[in-house]
Amino acid sequence: MSAPAFLVEHVAKRTTAPSTSERPHITLTWAQSLDMKIAGPGGARVTLSGPESMLMTHWLRTMHDAILIGVQTVIMDDPRLKIQQVPQDDPTLLPPQPLVLDPKLRMPPTARMLSEWMNNKAGNTTAAGPQLVRQPWIICGQDADDAKAKALEEAGARIVRVELHENGYISPTTFPTVLRDLGLRSVMIEGGSRVLSSFLHAPNRADGTPVVDSVVVTVAPMFIGEGISVVPPGADVGLPGLTFVHTETMGKDAVMVCTLAA
Numbered sequence: 328m329s330a331p332a333f334l335v336e337h338v339a340k341r342t343t344a345p346s347t348s349e350r351p352h353i354t355l356t357w358a359q360s361l362d363m364k365i366a367g368p369g370g371a372r373v374t375l376s377g378p379e380s381m382l383m384t385h386w387l388r389t390m391h392d393a394i395l396i397g398v399q400t401v402i403m404d405d406p407r408l409k410i411q412q413v414p415q416d417d418p419t420l421l422p423p424q425p426l427v428l429d430p431k432l433r434m435p436p437t438a439r440m441l442s443e444w445m446n447n448k449a450g451n452t453t454a455a456g457p458q459l460v461r462q463p464w465i466i467c468g469q470d471a472d473d474a475k476a477k478a479l480e481e482a483g484a485r486i487v488r489v490e491l492h493e494n495g496y497i498s499p500t501t502f503p504t505v506l507r508d509l510g511l512r513s514v515m516i517e518g519g520s521r522v523l524s525s526f527l528h529a530p531n532r533a534d535g536t537p538v539v540d541s542v543v544v545t546v547a548p549m550f551i552g553e554g555i556s557v558v559p560p561g562a563d564v565g566l567p568g569l570t571f572v573h574t575e576t577m578g579k580d581a582v583m584v585c586t587l588a589a
């Protein structure tokens with residue numbers, strides 16, 4: 328089994344380009360229903376992706392140095408952010424570095440991604456390749472509570488303090504520099520709604536190019552009705568233009584690859 332050809336062609340070649348060391352590549356990816364929802368009422372997790380597109384998402388993770396989600400996604404979904412669905416006997420496949428955007432350190436110390444890291448470290452396992460377990464890095468504000476930081480570090484996290492935007496968020500505009508300073512050449516941002524919206528509305532980088540390089544969206548043939556939209560209510564104004572790249576049918580789902588129009 329190998330990575331889907333369309334991902335190799337339209338994503339992997341960009342996330343491993345030589346330029347990414349100085350200009351990290353940012354991919355936004357999510358799964359949505361036909362009525363543009365990414366979760367159910369109150370943020371309840373809904374299975375949108377079929378097995379084929381869920382596997383695709385794990386292949387996509389192997390193509391990025393890091394994977395990023397907002398803290399509310401941790402609270403709601405307790406994700407593992409690993410690559411357990413790709414072939415586990417290929418040592419060249421590595422899971423991405425888990426990153427959590429969490430300005431005020433709301434992340435629960437009981438999060439599964441932390442306990443899995445601690446269990447692996449305690450077991451001194453030499454898990455490599457796809458089974459490698461990476462320490463979660465939590466990106467917070469410079470003045471985030473020290474006691475919360477200590478509790479999360481004791482639970483296994485690395486705390487990365489950064490300057491926050493005046494809105495109290497980690498600024499998408501400065502985020503490529505945060506990535507570069509962390510030695511990360513590419514990141515896939517999996518959500519949730521507020522994080523996706525923040526990056527979709529971000530002003531262009533200093534070099535005039537969009538902050539977001541690639542968008543990979545799984546569209547599932549279902550309606551959710553009441554639920555969490557791709558972007559929060561009201562944030563569907565001023566969304567960027569997209570340039571079509573490719574659409575792939577994967578089982579019941581359609582996976583669309585686009586770039587942001589400069």
Ligand SMILES: NC(=O)c1ccc[n+]([C@@H]2O[C@H](COP(=O)([O-])OP(=O)(O)OC[C@H]3O[C@@H](n4cnc5c(N)ncnc54)[C@H](O)[C@@H]3O)[C@@H](O)[C@H]2O)c1
Pocket residue numbers: 356357358359364365366367369370371372373375396397398399400401403404428429430431496497498499517518519520521522523525526555
């Ligand atoms: N279907 C999918 O593909 C998918 C993927 C991920 C999450 N989800 C769903 O999304 C929901 C969570 O979305 P959400 O919007 O409530 O929370 P979120 O996961 O987007 O986290 C938002 C929090 O992240 C922090 N943050 C830091 N910098 C930020 C920035 N620049 N922009 C925005 N937030 C920033 C803030 O504390 C903010 O409260 C959950 O219900 C989850 O199930 C769905």
Ligand SMILES: Nc1nc(=O)c(N)c(NC[C@H](O)[C@H](O)[C@H](O)COP(=O)(O)O)[nH]1
Pocket residue numbers: 357358372373374375376381384396400404405406407408409517518545
């Ligand atoms: N691609 C995708 N299809 C879905 O049907 C769905 N509900 C999500 N939701 C995102 C999910 O909540 C987390 O971001 C992780 O994808 C959790 O999965 P892991 O534990 O990391 O394997 N994502």
